[in-house]
Amino acid sequence: MAEEFPMIGGDGPNSYAKNSISQRLAADGAKGMLVASIFENLDIQTLPSRPTTASSTIFRIADLGCSAGPNTFIQVKNIIDAVSQKYHQSAVELPELQVYFSDLVSNDFNYLFATLPRDKQYFAAGVPGSFHGRLFPKASLNFVYSAYALHWLSKLPQVLSDANSPAFNKGRILYGNAPYEVGQAYSAQYAKDIECFFHARGQELAPGGLMVLLIPGRPHGTLPAQGSLAPFFAPLESTLADMVNDGLLSEDKFDSFNLPFYCPSVEELRTLIEENGCFDILKLEIQAAQTPAYPSVQQCRAGMEGILKKHFGDENYRIAF
């Protein structure tokens, strides 16, 4: 079983719902790409559309790693608008729409359901579970979307906290500026996870279906150690280091902590998808980051509280923030 580190639920001041503006900006920036990809690539003719057959007039959409903020509803609306236009343009009657909102079991589905748009034009369902495994029946989805979720690893490579390994990640909480072996350990875990993700989706997507993924990445031609994600977490890393220096935290506790996400380069991702073989790449585009240089403390907290509390305990978490 993969470990779970959910975003902070509900809509309180520290919640993910109130602190996901970066993800929102990034999704807004990718809207044009999303709409264009549906418009250009969705194959209405291949999709089942015979009105006499039982379950054939349903278009099913899944948002994987939806979390529980407003972003997910905005992008789902964009997707539905684009799909509707495509059907309209093809002079095919729009099927009924069903949207699956999926995230880990620990996601705040109660909040998600309570905030579903009242004027939604689709049947909504929540699907709990890890997208590194199967979540849906075979060939049951027509469109899969996942934004800012695939960088989460299913687990951390054990070597990162093994003092005898060359991949021991001493004094760091991510792979930025780390030895080559650290980046490799992260990269290898990412490769395994992506393989599982594509394998599962390959079974779940129906013929003629389409998948659009927004994945945080690092610049082409860079090594993981040069990735652009590390600066985001530098303030957290130095706070923890200070706590070690001040004797508030043991060195072991610090050294055994690592953040479970990884950002591939575009070439690394292309190779993984091609080797996997379940999907053809129709388009692989780089989008410039829309986010400010550093996330606020609130933003960091909304995403990281679960994982930090689990490793360091409530007391140290309160000191760090």
Place this chain on the structure above:
Amino acid sequence: MAEEFPMIGGDGPNSYAKNSISQRLAADGAKGMLVASIFENLDIQTLPSRPTTASSTIFRIADLGCSAGPNTFIQVKNIIDAVSQKYHQSAVELPELQVYFSDLVSNDFNYLFATLPRDKQYFAAGVPGSFHGRLFPKASLNFVYSAYALHWLSKLPQVLSDANSPAFNKGRILYGNAPYEVGQAYSAQYAKDIECFFHARGQELAPGGLMVLLIPGRPHGTLPAQGSLAPFFAPLESTLADMVNDGLLSEDKFDSFNLPFYCPSVEELRTLIEENGCFDILKLEIQAAQTPAYPSVQQCRAGMEGILKKHFGDENYRIAF
């Protein structure tokens, strides 16, 4: 929008999960009937089963009004066992199974998802919303189940709390021993709700599909006023009456409160289903009550807390219990 009065969520001492033994006993008692009805009536040949078509090898089950206790998983397992046997007997390969757990938005889906059986043989999804309206795409379900949920009305008839109406339900919280007009007002609302329920399900169920409903009812040939449900709530009714006598609660507040559920007689139900016309009745059986004569305070609380708190306020609720 229908009002929502959810069961108490989670698994604390007052939760529905820990106080639903009556419903459990009743469901256990109906297991034989459930299994037999699937075995006798599920039409495997009509169900889509061509393995080459996209979404045709999926068998979809919905549990409507599932709440968040363990009962729902037990009955779903019974359903799946029976369906599997039926497929096996017909020498047709069992399709992949998808189970929709549906209840009001305010249901504790987080708890439901966290307690999903680890060894489940199906893909699970939660569907928030009222079963008095559409919840699923057309012809997308193969088996619909609902146990001890259909007695909940979508709303209370206004006449019950109208002092100028012959259906004014003064000094009572349900229709037991009430004037004829009170029972009629309840019965009329029930008829409207059942009509909506069957109309929605008629669209959602696929050809060859089947629906099994466990509905609390009252004995054949009795009027609503003679129904067997009132004694269950007599202790609550007399507690509230005592609070009025002691000056803790205003008479208006008491008189304007009524419980939003209704139990039809078997003939009343048969007439409603036949008039509705969306479904054929394959079997309509009366099952003797498996429950003790009176629910415990805990059981009453698990189901009624939401509705009582909303009408009487937290303070009076604490006094009553």
